[in-house]
Amino acid sequence: MPPSLLFLLLTLLLAGSGGAAAAGFDLEEATIDSIHRAFAAGELTSRGLVELYLRRIASLDPELHAIIELDPDGALAAADRADATALSSSGALPPLHGVPMLLKDNIAAAGALNATAGSLAMVGSRAARDAGVVERLRRAGAVLLGTASLSEWCNFRGPGIPAGWSPRGGQGRNPYVPWATTCSSSSGSAIAAAANMAAVTLGTETDGSIMCPSSYNSVVGIKPTVGLTSRSGVIIIAPRMDTVGPITRTVSDAVHVLEAIVGYDPRDEEATRMASKYIPECGYKQFLNIDGLRGKRLGILRKDFFLFPSGSVQEKVFSEHFDIMSKMGAILVDNLEIPSMNVINDVVQSGERALMLAEFKLSLNYYLSELASSHVRSLSDIIEFNKNHPFEERIAEFGQDYLLQSDATNGIGPTEERAILKLNKLCKRGLEKIMKDNQLDAVVAPGASAHSLLAIGGYPAITVPAGYDANGVPFAICFGGLKGSEPKLIEIAYSFEQGTKVRKPPSLQDPVI
Numbered sequence: 001m002p003p004s005l006l007f008l009l010l011t012l013l014l015a016g017s018g019g020a021a022a023a024g025f026d027l028e029e030a031t032i033d034s035i036h037r038a039f040a041a042g043e044l045t046s047r048g049l050v051e052l053y054l055r056r057i058a059s060l061d062p063e064l065h066a067i068i069e070l071d072p073d074g075a076l077a078a079a080d081r082a083d084a085t086a087l088s089s090s091g092a093l094p095p096l097h098g099v100p101m102l103l104k105d106n107i108a109a110a111g112a113l114n115a116t117a118g119s120l121a122m123v124g125s126r127a128a129r130d131a132g133v134v135e136r137l138r139r140a141g142a143v144l145l146g147t148a149s150l151s152e153w154c155n156f157r158g159p160g161i162p163a164g165w166s167p168r169g170g171q172g173r174n175p176y177v178p179w180a181t182t183c184s185s186s187s188g189s190a191i192a193a194a195a196n197m198a199a200v201t202l203g204t205e206t207d208g209s210i211m212c213p214s215s216y217n218s219v220v221g222i223k224p225t226v227g228l229t230s231r232s233g234v235i236i237i238a239p240r241m242d243t244v245g246p247i248t249r250t251v252s253d254a255v256h257v258l259e260a261i262v263g264y265d266p267r268d269e270e271a272t273r274m275a276s277k278y279i280p281e282c283g284y285k286q287f288l289n290i291d292g293l294r295g296k297r298l299g300i301l302r303k304d305f306f307l308f309p310s311g312s313v314q315e316k317v318f319s320e321h322f323d324i325m326s327k328m329g330a331i332l333v334d335n336l337e338i339p340s341m342n343v344i345n346d347v348v349q350s351g352e353r354a355l356m357l358a359e360f361k362l363s364l365n366y367y368l369s370e371l372a373s374s375h376v377r378s379l380s381d382i383i384e385f386n387k388n389h390p391f392e393e394r395i396a397e398f399g400q401d402y403l404l405q406s407d408a409t410n411g412i413g414p415t416e417e418r419a420i421l422k423l424n425k426l427c428k429r430g431l432e433k434i435m436k437d438n439q440l441d442a443v444v445a446p447g448a449s450a451h452s453l454l455a456i457g458g459y460p461a462i463t464v465p466a467g468y469d470a471n472g473v474p475f476a477i478c479f480g481g482l483k484g485s486e487p488k489l490i491e492i493a494y495s496f497e498q499g500t501k502v503r504k505p506p507s508l509q510d511p512v513i
């Protein structure tokens with residue numbers, strides 16, 4: 001049979017079975033580069049890819065609860081537009097051309113998708129326009145599949161609420177070990193990336209919310225320097241600390257997404273203007289350097305961070321990783337200690353909690369005021385809604401203490417000013433000093449253990465899969481640094497990833513494809 005006829009037959013057969021499958025293209029562990037190669041080779045269309053992901057989500061999500069909303073019509077229409085552009089244009093396509101992605105459910109997009117932070121009070125809220133990062137994603141050619149689940153209000157409803165749970169999303173599940181935590185709060189984004197339910201995802205972090213779920217779900221998370229990515233149109237907790245970043249299966253994919261979303265946004269004026277000086281002229285992909293560990297001075301934060309029992313898998317694996325990193329040319333400065341780490345890790349003592357409570361009310365009320373329509377227009381309205389819907393919200397069980405405490409605050413007053421001064425001092429005498437004294441390019445810590453250290457100063461971090469413990473629960477290595485150090489962190493993280501290749505996809509029951 002002539003090859004063209006065979007191809008025609010295959011196409012017809014596949015069209016009969018939904019038209020989604022694609023010769024030579026593997027959905028599992030697909031990367032932006034592999035997707036673009038398959039597009040260019042004519043093996044795959046963006047529509048076909050959206051259909052593949054929708055089928056995979058339909059098969060896996062009843063178990064994993066990584067998704068809150070899907071917008072199949074919007075996604076297919078965007079995919080068709082991308083496919084038409086590819087056919088009609090001879091020039092370069094945009095960097096995320098036809099790439100299906102999920103947004104954490106606190107990031108607003110104009111159109112069918114609702115951003116609700118997992119709360120039933122927010123159902124029916126319509127954004128007047130795209131969040132700053134979503135505007136950039138659309139310009140870069142990305143296709144929005146839907147919203148990913150999270151811990152309600154980014155884990156800021158109150159203490160004791162299960163990680164990865166929200167009234168709208170239910171309980172997210174770790175795709176590796178069903179009883180293990182998904183961690184908080186960008187849980188759905190991390191689960192979905194891990195289980196190949198989208199090409200790439202976006203999360204947000206105040207203090208640990210990208211790093212921790214990325215670590216527990218064996219995916220790469222970039223928590224950018226605060227202000228590098230706009231927070232306009234995002235339900236955040238605290239402008240001092242909140243940042244939007246990618247959660248993906250590879251460092252390269254995360255960097256592709258980062259490059260697409262960074263930049264000045266007049267709607268998040270001060271922070272994005274300050275941070276835009278850090279953006280390298282030719283973008284971030286140039287730092288995907290396999291030899292990126294060579295000559296880098298890495299400070300290993302032992303005390304307060306490497307808290308594994310001796311003889312544990314983690315202890316053995318990290319020591320192997322450090323050997324590999326040395327062989328790849330890194331200079332390891334071991335046994336570094338951050339002064340006052342007990343204070344930094346105690347959100348009440350450090351002042352972090354006080355600042356978050358005050359800033360949350362201001363940010364949320366501002367976000368709500370910008371909506372085109374909404375049943376709730378203030379934090380007080382949300383608290384009231386919760387009181388009136390105790391059953392749906394499991395309000396009696398979990399309470400809403402942070403919401404109540406936040407509502408009792410009154411802007412940035414003397415208490416908050418004191419908190420800011422204290423946090424600034426902890427930064428200066430903590431990370432800033434240790435980086436300078438030891439001339440470090442980055443600090444290294446396991447998983448999300450350095451989340452507060454990095455949160456309080458708006459510092460960047462990248463987590464990369466590092467291993468699986470005795471029960472198969474994933475853990476990561478984290479590289480953190482001073483503001484604007486993304487280029488170095490990317491070199492280090494990419495080189496580490498390529499030198500170790502730790503990530504394995506989860507073995508899931510009966511995925512349809």
Ligand SMILES: *[C@@H]1O[C@H](CO)[C@@H](O)[C@H](O)[C@H]1NC(C)=O
Nearest residue numbers: 069070071112113114123124
């Ligand atoms: C967004 O919420 C409205 C209800 O307020 C609902 O009709 C619509 O289906 C939601 N969008 C999606 C994509 O689920």
